[in-house]
Amino acid sequence: xxxxxxxxxxxxxxxxxxxxxxxxxxxxxxxxxxxxxxxxxxxxxxxxxxxxxxxxxxxxxxxxxxxxxxxxxxxxxxxxxxxxxxxxxxxxxxxxxxxxxxxxxxxxxxxxxxxxxxxxxxxxxxxxxxxxxxxxxxxxxxxxxxxxxxxxxxxxxxxxxxxxxxxxxxxxxxxxxxxxxxxxxxxxxxxxxxxxxxxxxxxxxxxxxxxxxxxxxxxxxxxxxxxxxxxxxxxxxxxxxxxxxxxxxxxxxxxxxxxxxxxxxxxxxxxxxxxxxxxxxxxxxxxxxxxxx
Amino acid sequence: xxxxxxxxxxxxxxxxxxxxxxxxxxxxxxxxxxxxxxxxxxxxxxxxxxxxxxxxxxxxxxxxxxxxxxxxxxxxxxxxxxxxxxxxxxxxxxxxxxxxxxxxxxxxxxxxxxxxxxxxxxxxxxxxxxxxxxxxxxxxxxxxxxxxxxxxxxxxxxxxxxxxxxxxxxxxxxxxxxxxxxxxxxxxxxxxxxxxxxxxxxxxxxxxxxxxxxxxxxxxxxxxxxxxxxxxxxxxxxxxxxxxxxxxxxxxxxxxxxxxxxxxxxxxxxxxx
Numbered sequence: 001x002x003x004x005x006x007x008x009x010x011x012x013x014x015x016x017x018x019x020x021x022x023x024x025x026x027x028x029x030x031x032x033x034x035x036x037x038x039x040x041x042x043x044x045x046x047x048x049x050x051x052x053x054x055x056x057x058x059x060x061x062x063x064x065x066x067x068x069x070x071x072x073x074x075x076x077x078x079x080x081x082x083x084x085x086x087x088x089x090x091x092x093x094x095x096x097x098x099x100x101x102x103x104x105x106x107x108x109x110x111x112x113x114x115x116x117x118x119x120x121x122x123x124x125x126x127x128x129x130x131x132x133x134x135x136x137x138x139x140x141x142x143x144x145x146x147x148x149x150x151x152x153x154x155x156x157x158x159x160x161x162x163x164x165x166x167x168x169x170x171x172x173x174x175x176x177x178x179x180x181x182x183x184x185x186x187x188x189x190x191x192x193x194x195x196x197x198x199x200x201x202x203x204x205x206x207x208x209x210x211x212x213x214x215x216x217x218x219x220x221x222x223x224x225x226x227x228x229x230x231x232x233x234x235x236x237x238x239x240x241x242x243x244x245x246x247x248x249x250x251x252x253x254x255x256x257x258x259x260x261x262x263x264x265x266x267x268x269x270x271x272x273x274x275x276x277x278x279x280x281x282x283x284x285x286x287x288x289x290x291x292x293x
Numbered sequence: 294x295x296x297x298x299x300x301x302x303x304x305x306x307x308x309x310x311x312x313x314x315x316x317x318x319x320x321x322x323x324x325x326x327x328x329x330x331x332x333x334x335x336x337x338x339x340x341x342x343x344x345x346x347x348x349x350x351x352x353x354x355x356x357x358x359x360x361x362x363x364x365x366x367x368x369x370x371x372x373x374x375x376x377x378x379x380x381x382x383x384x385x386x387x388x389x390x391x392x393x394x395x396x397x398x399x400x401x402x403x404x405x406x407x408x409x410x411x412x413x414x415x416x417x418x419x420x421x422x423x424x425x426x427x428x429x430x431x432x433x434x435x436x437x438x439x440x441x442x443x444x445x446x447x448x449x450x451x452x453x454x455x456x457x458x459x460x461x462x463x464x465x466x467x468x469x470x471x472x473x474x475x476x477x478x479x480x481x482x483x484x485x486x487x488x489x490x491x492x493x494x495x496x497x498x499x500x501x502x503x504x505x506x507x508x509x510x511x512x513x514x515x516x517x518x519x520x521x522x523x524x525x526x527x528x529x530x531x532x533x534x535x536x537x538x539x540x541x542x543x544x545x546x547x548x549x550x551x552x553x554x555x556x557x558x559x560x561x562x563x564x565x566x
Contacts, residue, residue, distance in 0.1 A: 049380045163400055171395035174383050177372050178444065181344050181454075182396040183364015225382050229428030234382045286431070 011256040021254045029148050030207075030250055030260075036155045037207050037216060038246035040200045042239025043162060045221025046231065048197065050173040054218050056093045056194075059107040061201040061213035063089035063114040068205065069121035079150045083202040089114065090198030094191045147206065154199050165192060170231055207246070212261045216242055219268040226272075226279030241271050295358040297322045297452045297484030298343060302352035305338055312338055313508050314351070322451065323482040325475065325498050327489055327515070330505035331546065336488045339505075340454045343486070344370060357451050364396060369450030369483075371441050371458045371474075377430045385425040385432065385440045386412055392444035415443040419473050435466030442473045453478070455487045459494055467494040474498075492519070493540045519543075 011017065021027050048057055067085015068078045089110065096106045162169075171179040172186045173193075180186050197217075204213040220241035224234045249264030296319040304314035312335030320326050328336045341347040342354050345363035354361040356368055377383075383391075389412045394404055401408070416425045419439045424432060432440075438458055445453060453474060459467045475498045478485050487495060492502070492515065502518040504511045506527040511518050518524075519541055524532040528546050535542040 046382050050382055052378065052380070164398055167391075167395055167397060167399055167401040171391045174381050175388065175391060175395075178370055178392070178441075179395065180346065180363075181368070181370035181372075182392075182448075183345070183362075184396050222380075225380055229382055229384045229387075229430070231382050231387055283431075286427075 008256040008258055012252065014255045017255040018251065027254065029145065031247060033148055033151050033203075033207055034246035034250045034260075035243060036151055037200075037204055038220075038243035039239060040155055040158055040203065041216040041220060041242040041246075043159070043235055044197060044200055045217055045238045045242065046224060046234040047169060047173050047193065048217060049221045049225055050170075051193070053197070054214065055104065055107055056090070057197055057201060057217050058214055059093060059111040059114075060086045060090045060194075060198050061205055061210045061217075062111055062118075064198070064202040064205045065210040066114040066118040066121070067202070069118040069125070072127075073121045073125050077146075077150075079147050079202075079206060082205050083150075083154065083199055085114075086202040086205070087195055087198035090194035090201070091191060094194030151203055151206075154203060158196050158199050161192065161196060165189060169193060174231075208249075208261045208264050212265050215261070215265040215268045216246060219265075219272050220245060223268070223272040223275035226275040227282075241268065245271065294322065296320055296355075297324070297357055298486065299355040299358075300352065301355075303342070303349050303354060304351035305335060305342060305347065306350040311350075311508055313505055313510055316352070316510060318503060318512060320452075320484045320486065322484050323478050325478060325485045325487065325495075325500045326503060327487050327492055327495060327499045327501075328503045328505065329489060329492060330510075334505040334507065336505060337456055340370075340456055340486065340488060343452070343454055344368065366448050367451045369445035369448055369453045371438075371445045371453065371455040373457045373460050374434045374438050374441070374462065377432075377437070381429060383429045385421060385427060385429060385436075386416075388429055388440050389415060389425075389443045389447060392447045411447055412443075415447050418446070419443045433466075434462050435469065438462060438466065438470045439473065442470060442477075446477060449481075450483060453483055453485045455485065455489075457488055457490065459489065459491070464494070471495050471498060496541065515541075 048054065064082040064086030067088070068082035070085070071078050071081020074081075092110055093103060093107055096102070096110075168179070168184045169189050169192075171182070172184050172189045176186055200217060201213050204216055208216060221234070221238040223241050224237035227237060228234050245264050245268035248267050250260050252263045252267075253260045298318065298320040300316050300318040303316040303318075305312045306314075316339075318326075328339060330336050338347055342349055343356060343361050345361050345365065356365055359365075359367075390408050393408050393411050394401060397404075412425075416422055419442055421436070421439050421443060424436050425440070429437065429440075441458065455474065458474075459470060462470065471494055474485060474487075477483050487499075489495065492499065496515060499515050501513060502511075502515050504518050504524070504527060507529075509527050511523055511527055519534055521532060521534045524534060524543065524546070530545060530547070532543060532545045535544065
């Protein structure tokens with residue numbers, strides 16, 4: 001067995017190290033950041049699934065990498081750069097592709113160009129390449145107090161906006177034709193939701209990295225909708241799953257010192273598999289019951 | 294009495310192409326009007342005008358005395374039955390609930406009790422008790438459309454706008470859904486504008502027909518409009534209307550769907566400008 005891997009397994013159950021590390025400020029900050037992200041992911045996720053926007057979230061988070069690398073190069077706050085990058089991307093996706101079919105290709109086009117730019121920015125960056133690598137796979141322990149303040153402020157804004165637009169947004173996301181007929185501003189909500197996703201994705205990029213944001217924004221919600229069709233229950237379940245993955249992933253990664261993202265993605269994937277199995281069994285049972293005798 | 298729907302000198306054009314012009318129509322409360330015509334004649338666009346989603350090029354459109362606008366609570370809307378995408382997190386109950394207050398800002402937790410009561414009442418009205426708590430994606434087309442009727446009725450509309458609500462339903466469900474709409478307009482004096490390819494399932498319910506062809510139109514009771522002479526004038530070709538076993542069969546319009554006298558489940562995106 002790979003020596004490093006053996007070391008991981010040994011340390012995974014080294015609870016005293018975990019407890020010791022929990023005493024540090026930066027660890028506590030990381031946990032708080034993870035919990036905030038889990039909450040955002042839980043409430044946004046089911047709407048993302050209903051709107052079939054998984055690919056848009058993926059594109060948005062990768063483009064937040066472009067913003068972050070541009071900020072790194074320009075010497076301004078990486079967090080602000082990441083948010084700007086993903087919000088611009090999300091609004092572009094929202095405006096250019098209002099139909100799902102359009103959107104798919106628009107995202108592909110913008111995504112590839114943006115990633116090309118970020119490769120250029122990272123190459124131009126004279127500092128340590130480790131800093132830019134951390135944007136790809138996440139480096140939560142580097143959040144810091146100022147990063148945490150930004151995270152907290154953004155999360156509060158996202159939650160407040162969501163609380164205001166939630167019901168029409170649910171209407172527009174699940175039943176757009178009738179929502180439009182009832183006078184719901186479907187197009188405006190598309191843009192607002194895109195901005196919310198942009199902010200959430202940018203925050204996720206700093207914690208689990210651009211490549212793995214889907215593990216928190218999509219997977220917990222995708223798991224939840226296997227179990228229930230009720231919007232409220234789906235939101236609650238998605239939040240619980242996202243919290244378990246985010247906070248649990250950070251806790252497990254402490255002692256072995258493995259990148260947080262591997263644990264976060266593994267936990268959320270295991271939850272997803274379990275929900276699929278349970279959901280399929282339930283459907284079968286329901287199918288038997290409803291089948292005409 | 295104020296007409297439920299009123300169109301005066303209405304013209305709708307997209308660029309050079311005029312869909313219809315000089316349209317005059319008053320629909321009384323409780324009246325059932327079928328809107329017929331071939332693909333692209335502007336049937337769905339007429340509904341969009343009344344929903345406030347399209348603006349008339351000329352003339353005026355009023356709902357219950359006020360100009361047509363988006364989000365008018367006097368209007369209920371029933372769309373075509375569609376396949377529900379997997380992953381849409383709605384139960385039947387949630388779909389109807391969105392009809393109650395889905396257009397209002399906020400999370401909607403506070404109005405939960407009222408919403409539940411309104412939904413429970415309408416569920417009994419459309420006979421959906423058995424499947425209202427099931428996920429939308431697991432329902433049959435007929436079940437979905439009954440919920441659609443319920444969703445449109447909870448706003449207590451004075452006008453029901455129906456865009457091919459029976460399309461792709463089997464005969465039993467067609468008459469069930471049409472019956473629900475008919476019962477409502479009789480009990481509540483709700484006016485019904487019913488866009489359809491196929492008049493037969495609703496023929497006994499229809500008070501008047503608005504038949505649109507290439508910008509020409511004719512309004513009147515089905516017995517006066519659905520005749521060989523009138524339809525030949527509208528289509529400007531020899532059209533024959535046959536009465537076969539209590540059904541109307543229209544032959545010679547060049548429209549495959551009408552020639553068969555029954556709308557098949559296949560006519561994608563009709564009337565889209």
